[in-house]
Each structure stands twice: as structure tokens, then as C-alpha cells.
Amino acid sequence: MTTELQEALERASREAGQAFAARDAAEVIEPAARRVRRHRARLTGFATLGSVAVMTGMLWGAEALSPLPAPLEPASTPLPTVVAEDNSWATLELAAQTGPRRHGEVRKNSVAGMICNHESPTDDPRVSVARVNDPTVSHATAFEDCAPVWFKRGPSTGDMRSNISITQSPEARLSLEFSVVNTSDQPIEIDTESVFMWVETAPAEMGDGPLATYSRTLVGPSMWLDQSTVHALLDSGDDSTVVEPGERFSGLIVANELAGEGPLSDAASYRTPLKISVWARIHEGSPSGDASYLVQLGETLTHYITEQVTLSDR
């Protein structure tokens, strides 16, 4: 190891740390705590709305499971009393029925979609990435601010091919390489900054552990637990890409979390089967920026952790 560079960096850190020690820690603590409190208070409001959405979805469960979901009636319409099975396998379907969009996005019940809810239009994770204006990160979206609320089935895509791996050291990391074919009869415009994956576990597979909680937490502030990040890194360099009928679309999605701190670590440890699906925001009718929906790309695949080996990176 090059000690001269090490020493330079360590010295800079040490001197800055000494300067910090002379300050009043409250100068740092109080602004951070205020900001966190504001955010958590806002999420409490979201969670309340989300719970209502899920309850509605449960009541509409029978129709949600049908191949072509029925149009959502006004809220004043009496709801069916059929209650769908409440487990993580059914969670995605249950969430198909919820309330309206928030920021000018027009819901069409005949078109599949899932909303990535947010406080204001500028809080859209896609928008925040665009604000960075950094060409090196133009294909990455952090979904930590995404509160997915509802969706239906999207345009027809299929022939999903995927290659997935989980690493446990030094941190848990789930990588998914995928490709999918547009099997519909019309072009699909995909927002390449919005592709992500969804991971579910079998009912009761994980008991009440973090993974089970996570996989059922559809309307939480994030699809991922604390201390996790999800980035979708795609082949395309454009803001959106149009996949013509019969064409294949591919990408790589990576999720990270601190080892031992969340669902990925649990999944690797328990070797539980994982149902993994890929989702993306699509633009309806184009151009980009018009009403958009988050829809599933291709089929949901079930993955089994089958072996554990030790490799060295070369």
C-alpha cells in the first residue's frame, strides 16, 4: 500500500476531526434531527394513506386476480366483500386497486400501472436524478424516495431471461441481469432511469423476519428497508428508449444493503425461494414526460439459492 497517500488522507481526516471536536456537536445534531423529524412526519401521512389503499385492494382482491382487472368504480360505490388471501405472494395483486394519482398523472383503468408516489413533482426520483446533470449517473435511479402504491398489469412483454446473484460479503448485494421481449403489437417507451426489481418471498417462508415484513410492505416509504439502496444500470444512454414489437430490452439492476441488516442478507442466509420481477416506468403515447406508469416487464421468475461457493475477483 502506498503509505504517502495514506498518510496524506489520514492527516487531512485527523486535522478536520480535531477541528470538529472543538465545535458544539449540537450544531450538527439539531439541524439533522429537525430534517429527519420532518421527513418521518411526512411519511407517517403517506403510510396512513397507503394502509387505506391496501385495505381497498384486499376488498377488491377477487377482481384484482382476474386477467383483465375491472375498471375502478368511484369510492362511493359499495365494495365487494370478497377478501383475497393476505400473503406476500398475493401482495402485488392486492395492490392493484387504490386511489388516484397525485401529480397530474392520469390513471386509465384499462392500462396497467403502478404509481411511485412522492411528496411533490420535484421529489420524483427520476427528476432528482435529472437534476444532478451528471452524465456518469444518468442511467441510475435511487428508489429510496419511491413509495409505490398501486399498479395493474402492463403492456405485454415476455420471454424474460435473467441471471442473478447474491453476495454476502462485505455487504449484501443482489444483482440481476435481465432481458425481455416486447410481445405486444405496439412500441413501448420505457423510461430507462426507472427500471427496478421487486423481490418477494413465499407466504410464511420467512416468518415475521425482516424479509417477510419487507415483502409485504408494499406501501411503505420504500420498497427496501433502511440502509439499502437500489440502482438500475441500463444499457441505453437515452432518457427513454422505445422497444418495438418483437425487440428485446436488457439491463442490469443492483441492490445493496449493509450485511446482516436487511432482507437481502436474510434471503442469502435462509436460502429462501425468491420471486423476482422487473418493473419500469413507461410513457403512454409519448412524448417523455407525459403520463407514465410503472409496469412489470416480462414474467415473474422464481429463484432458488442452490449453492454457496467462494470466489475471488480477478
Add this chain to the structure above:
Amino acid sequence: MGSWAETLDTLVRERGSALYGYAYVLTGDHYAADDLLQDALYRAFRHARSNMPLDAAHAYVRRAMRTALVDGHRRSRTRPQRDHRSADAREPDATAASATRNALHEAVLSLPPRERTCVIMRYFDGLNATQIANELGLQPGTVRRYLADGVATLSRTHGDFGLSPEDLTVEEQETFVIVDVKEAGR
């Protein structure tokens, strides 16, 4: 005071110097370090569970700072844009070790954010390319390219301070879990 707030308070009081020092290494500017640390604390605690251990919080805040730098959040407001020329323009000061160390840090700071973060994670945190890749969600080969580019830039300005190419290729064993697709369909 809630548990997350207690953890935040304890973290800053007990580990604040180390965290701020790390933020300064990443940014080279006290105001930017303040911003970076504040942002990382917010990211760490806005969804934090009530019983988050102090070590986990510490690790996450460090990681959030690195991620923010790589993603360019801080840089867009406080850091200079990508500019190899600024690093190349720095002249090494062979007469004063202290000045050399400062110049080295400044040269590191002039690297593009991803190269800078990788170099700091390699030479300050002591992580290898695979570990850096896992941390940042990048491919190991990409990290090695960032390291090679960063070291090449530094070597042009500090040619004899001993950067070793071997530093870029040292790897450690890593545990992988292989996952196979067994079934398809909704």
C-alpha cells in the same frame, strides 16, 4: 427523545470527529464537509429503525457520504466539475513533507467524483476493488478502471510518491451465494 434521535445524538457526539474527518477527506472543504455529513445523517436516520446499532449507523453514514459523492448530489452544488487539467497543473513540493501531503490530498480532490471516491476507498479505507464495487454498486472492473485512471492522474503530478500498480489488483476472497432460476411464471 425517540430512539433514533438518541442514536443520532450519540453518533455525532462519539463518532462525529471521525465522520467529519471522512467527509473532509472526500470533499476537501469544511462547508462541503458539513453539507455532506448533514445529508448523510438525514439519509441514515430518516427511515432508521428505532434500535439501529451505533456501529451500523456509523457505517451507514460513511457509506451515504460516499454514495452521495459518487451520485454527484454534493458536487452539483459545492464541488468543482470534472477537470483533469486541475490535477495535472499541480506541482509536487518535494521540499516539505507537509506541503506534499496537502498537495496530495488536493490532487485527489481534483479527481472526478467516482475516481476520487474509489481512490479514497482504496487508500484511506483500505478496501480492495471488489469491496469498493460492492459498496458502490459498480462492477469490479469498472472500479479498477476508475482506480487506474485516478492513479495515472496522480502519478503525473506526484510521479515519485510511490503509487504502486499492485495496489490496484490486490484482492481478497469473497463469499458469493449463487442463485439459479428454477421456475418461471406468475
